[in-house]
Amino acid sequence: MKYQHLIAGAAAAGALALILTGCVPNNQNASSGASATTVNVAASDNACDLSATTAPSGAITFTISNSGSDVSEFEIVAEDKLRIIGEKENVGPGTTPKYVAQLEPGTYYTSCKPGMVGAGVGETKFTVTDSGAKIVPASDKKAIAGAVAQYVSYAKDQVGELVTDTQTFVAAFESGDVATAKKLYPAARAHYERIEPLAEKFPDLDTDLDIREADLDAGATWTGWHRMEKDLWAPAGYTPLTADERKTLGDKLNSDTKKLYELFYDTSFSVTLGDVSNGAIALMDEVATGKITGEEETFSHTDLWDFQANIEGAKVSFENVRDIAEGKGAAGKKLVSQIDADFATLSTTLGQYGSLDSGYALYNDLSTDQIKQLSDQVNALAEPLSKLTAVVLK
Structure with missing residues (x-):
């Protein structure tokens, strides 16, 4: 299925996307x-x-x-x-x-x-x-416009890929092809995890798409990725969904993902420079408070796929504002250098357990020491990232 872009200013956004620090x-x-x-x-x-x-x-x-x-x-x-x-x-x-x-x-x-x-x-x-x-260095105004436009382009690209990969996953899920659906589940979700702070601008839709069972309000209808996760990785005593129930869930996931796509491309959708830098901070906070505890993927234990996608999304946010941060003097340069080093360390450690392409070790197979090492490195990166927005907006 193909969806045409709804944003009237697409050409203008494309032009802005090429405004680099050296423009x-x-x-x-x-x-x-x-x-x-x-x-x-x-x-x-x-x-x-x-x-x-x-x-x-x-x-x-x-x-x-x-x-x-x-x-x-x-x-x-x-x-x-x-x-x-x-x-x-x-x-x-x-x-x-x-x-x-x-x-x-x-x-x-x-x-x-x-x-x-x-x-x-x-x-x-x-x-x-x-x-x-x-x-020739760009003016601050052009650098800011470029950083924002590049990030918006990235986010729209990710939500577009989320639409198509979700459709493929849903087709397998609705057909009862459990093995294929299990394989597709974490890979498709990676697109969502990379742009989660922007998706959370639409809280009702974010809830329908991504709420965990533990966070459901009493009496609420559970839909979205994690409802389907539980059916695929069924715990003991669980009653599997019927074919009709799978279709209802799958169709809603496709419909909600399309709504998210349309909201990202609506002319009212806007992103600020603070949103870009805060996106990096929010994604690492997401890892530190949810992924690192193994709470996100309760049934599949595919937390490391989400972990990697959050890190990638955070790094893209950071890369889009790094030149602006470096332009803020010695303190900005020092901060950028520290963030670069901490990203490299964490990526190397996570790489020991696999990749998005080849797959990762299941989270419940990691030892306590291995989880602690990841947690320590996440916290080490989160600390300098927490200062990024203040430097960028200085």
């Missing part, structure tokens, strides 16, 4: 005023081919030709494949728009997204070499 006018090289390097993008329903996979740093023009049957989106992400550096939305069939990105040296990935929802196609590694061109 210059999009049609010029920062140092010489020369025309931007041009890379042709051949987009279709199942491909996203680039005419070149390397380019010098500075302004790069991507000329996107869509030969597919559906409106598409061209996307550039950072090396972590999560943080969106820039995107060109609403590339209609038969059109050839141009999109200019000001890219610093580094590794990026490009892809196209037919229908502008779900996973992209034609992912390609794109290397930007150091041209030696001086990149």
Whole structure:
């Protein structure tokens, strides 16, 4: 199922998403005023081919030709494949728009997204070499706009993938394919866990989607992911759902996820710079107070999948404001350095237990010492992160 973007200002948001800390006018090289390097993008329903996979740093023009049957989106992400550096939305069939990105040296990935929802196609590694061109620092106003726009783009990308991955999970759940549904459950939920602070802006919907049994009010109807989790990983004495009950639950999960998607794309949806930096703090607090105790995934014990997704979401939030924080003087630089180090330490430790792609150890298989080590490192990261918003908004 494909949902068209509802936001009227999509083109404007896409342009803002390319406002980096080193931003210059999009049609010029920062140092010489020369025309931007041009890379042709051949987009279709199942491909996203680039005419070149390397380019010098500075302004790069991507000329996107869509030969597919559906409106598409061209996307550039950072090396972590999560943080969106820039995107060109609403590339209609038969059109050839141009999109200019000001890219610093580094590794990026490009892809196209037919229908502008779900996973992209034609992912390609794109290397930007150091041209030696001086990149002009953006004004605070532009840096803030860029940080916010990049984070909004990331959040919308995640909720789009949540829609499609949830549909796949629900199809398995409703059909009674327990083994497949169990495999899909934690992977689909990762998209939600990465953007949970924004989803919580809609508390009623967040409750319907993600409430745990222990948090239910007396007499309340239990729906959402964790209701389905209990049916898949049935405890002793549990009465399994009927086929009709599974369908009712699955259909509601799909419907509620679509509502969340539509709310993220509504023109009234807004995010502030404080929301971005506070998102990192909130996600690590989520780990510290819920995931680390094993309370989140009571029946499946897939807490480490959620743990990793929360960390990834927190790191994306942080990366989007790091340049602003570093620009606040010695204290900002010191804080950023500490956060970088603590993220690296925690990621290394968590990596000992698996990955989102290959799967993780079940949480109840970890020893007390292993859980304590993770808890200590979560708390170590949460401490400097708690100072981030105050520095960014200074």
